[in-house]
Amino acid sequence: MIAPMKKALLPAFALLALSALPASAASFQSCLAAIGARAQAAGVSPAVFARQTNGLQPDMTVIDAMNKQPEFKTAIWDYMAGLVDAQRVADGKQMMSKYASVLAGVQRRYGVDPATVVAVWGVESNYGESPGTRPLVQSLATLSCYGGRRQGYFMGELIATLKIIQRGDVNPDHLVGSWAGAFGNTQFMPSTFLRLAVDGDGDGRRDVVDSVPDALASTANYLAHSGWQPGARWGYEVRLPASFKPGLAGRTRKRALSAWTAMGVTRTDGSPLSGGGSAGILLPAGPRGPAFVVFRNFDAIYAYNAAESYALAIATLSDRIKGGGPIVTPWPTDDPGLSRAQRKELQALLIRAGYDVGTPDGSIGDKTIEAIKGAERRLGLPVTGHPGLTILQALRKG
Known part of the structure; x- marks a missing residue:
């Protein structure tokens, strides 16, 4: 996800208007009406705004998601274990081969190392398999009305989303993504898309959702604009x-x-x-x-x-x-993090032990955490709810 913590630069009149936006779900439509005026002033046609917001209801689950960003809440060894595992490495190598000619062209044009572009794709959406499922307009409208001090930022992203729809770059039905509005193969925020997305396949559209070449080229363009130095290491x-x-x-x-x-x-x-x-x-x-x-x-x-x-x-x-090895120095923990395959195994073992974790998909949610706590109590372990190697090994032993 591209910098969800950064604030948008809005005109002073828009920021002042936000202080008057209502905070109750019952006033959501009034909030949308206020945003509609700002969107029209920014160049969004009333027809586009009406089509995208008529009958729209807030999704308050995005507010909970806003407070649970894994980059800031998860221990580094858990975060890294789930993102840089054997499966993601193997899949990344396959994508390097599959899109070799596209990546070669991207490197010639932007100077960015192909493996880095592919790694962004892998971390952001697991190579397009998990781009998010939340409708952007609904999520961003909710955050524009109930996002607290960040309402101004999210209103800017909502207006940018409406501009994308108006331009016709991306199929509106495919504009789904994260809670914060990041979308596509490499999870561009809408305002960043407007600034830096490029046409990588030559069809005249910038579609980071349905065109992998567009997504890879746009990502490289972003990195180049962020100061990437060709030929240098990270x-x-x-x-x-x-x-x-x-x-x-x-x-x-x-x-x-x-x-x-x-x-x-x-x-x-x-x-x-x-x-x-x-x-x-x-x-x-x-x-x-x-x-x-x-x-x-x-x-x-x-x-x-x-x-x-x-x-x-x-x-x-x-x-x-690119063929390099894993990090050499051990993380300073006695309960290392688990790969996605190990997380799935953990969930399957919890189910076998009688706990409800939902589908064993490797995603650690509240059900899995509560099940781990229950298993820890039963096994006489410290109750942490941590999905690490300690509980996995204990469950393997029965």
């Missing part, structure tokens, strides 16, 4: 000396590689640091976990969705797709 895992001061770490606290080398930082195999330009040291799990040198291209990935865990998932997945 970074790599490193080994820190015992004397390293964690306060020196930080993605934006960049120094010359020679400065890090002087402190005793090396690659994990002990070889010297290499690469061009300055770099920061990233400690996603603190000083006891893996450490990474990160360059400008890591920042370009970060710009796609402002979370370091997200950027690290894409960066490491891209390396794995």
Whole structure:
């Protein structure tokens, strides 16, 4: 998802109007009427607005989803285990082969490493299999009326969605996506689509939903605009000396590689640091976990969705797709995260033990968490609800 935390820049009159928008579900239609005036002022025809909003009802589940973003709530080792697993790596390699000619053209035009583009696709929608199911207009209208301090941002995205529909780039019936309005193979926010989506297949339309070439080219264009440096690496895992001061770490606290080398930082195999330009040291799990040198291209990935865990998932997945190995340094936990295959196995074992988790699909929701807690109580384990290796191994033993 592209930067859902960023605020839209709206005219002052629009921001002032938001303070008067109603906060009750019964007043949803009044809220829509106020948004309709803003949409018309922004160039959306009354007919398009009416077709998309007549009879529309709010979906209040998006408000709950807004407060449960995994990039900010989930432990890094759980987040990474679910996104950079063997299946996603294998599927990514297949997509690299299937779309080799498209990706070659994208690289020539935008200078972005094909594996990184494919990794974004894999993390954002599992290569198009999971682009989201929420109708954009409904979700964004709900958030425009009930999104609290972020109403202004979401109203801008709703108006951008209506402009996309008016332009005819994407089939309106296919404009479904995440709770926040990100849509398509690589989950563009509507305003970002208007700015940076491109026609990758030459049909005259920018369709990141039904055209994989459009989605891949648009993603590369986004990364290029975010400062991607052709031919350079995003970074790599490193080994820190015992004397390293964690306060020196930080993605934006960049120094010359020679400065890090002087402190005793090396690659994990002990070889010297290499690469061009300055770099920061990233400690996603603190000083006891893996450490990474990160360059400008890591920042370009970060710009796609402002979370370091997200950027690290894409960066490491891209390396794995190209044949690289997994992260060397263990995460600082005694209960490592599970791959999607292991999560499905966990759910199947919970069902066999008599717990209701719904369909064993590898997605950890409230039912699975409550079932884990029940199983932990029965097995005499600390009750955490954590879908990690500890409960999986315990259930395997019966």
